[in-house]
Amino acid sequence: MGQVKAVIYDIGQVLIEWNPERFYDAAIGVYRRKALFAAVDLYGVNDQVDRGASFRDSFYALADRHPEYGDEIRMWHDRWLDMASPEIPWSVRLLRTIRAKGVPVFALSNFGIEPFETAMLHYPFFNEFDQKYVSGYLRMMKPDNDIYAALEAGCGLPPETLLFTDDRPENIQTAAKRGWGAHLFEGPEGWARALVDHGVLSEQEAGL
Known part of the structure; x- marks a missing residue:
């Protein structure tokens, strides 16, 4: 060049x-994190946010669709800085x-x-x-x-x-x-x- x-x-x-898995392992434990990531397309929704979708609305709507993991899913928005550090x-x-x-x-x-x-x-x-x-x-x-x-x-x-x-x-x-x-x-x-x-x-x- x-x-x-x-x-x-x-x-x-x-x-x-930028390590969401590390954050969730510390916050909810490895077993619960693996179950969450297997059941819910967190990265797919994050891609939508990266393309311009509303951050809060996207993850809160995802939490509503998966109430069994609602609190954990909302963490992606509410504690985002803890993942991005x-x-x-x-x-x-x-x-x-x-x-x-x-x-x-x-x-x-x-x-x-x-x-x-x-x-x-x-x-x-x-x-x-x-x-x-x-x-x-x-x-x-x-x-x-x-x-x-x-x-x-x-x-x-x-x-x-x-x-x-x-x-x-x-x-x-x-x-x-x-x-x-x-x-x-x-x-x-x-x-x-x-x-x-x-x-x-x-x-x-x-x-x-």
């Missing part, structure tokens, strides 16, 4: 931890270091509107992106091409100048097919190394 002119971050499992400090430091060097940083994330606005109040770095491409607002999701095309149109930069990290292989594959630089996020150290390899940061700046 050419010189990197913008760095693009996914958010969940890249900048913040903590932040991944090294990743956040890298984001800020990149921006301090004058390289724009964009968000490209599957995220519901209400959860995103909650996160902006809790995590300051959510307000620090130069541009945000968030599925709930755009009503399109990764790995579909449309949301990648929206980012390209919005920033006006050639695909080969974009460097993207995401924890999901299918999202990385779409980016790579479009000509973006693409790094599968498996931890902040590997991402830091990729930023050095692409000439965005020095090893010292990356914390290596």
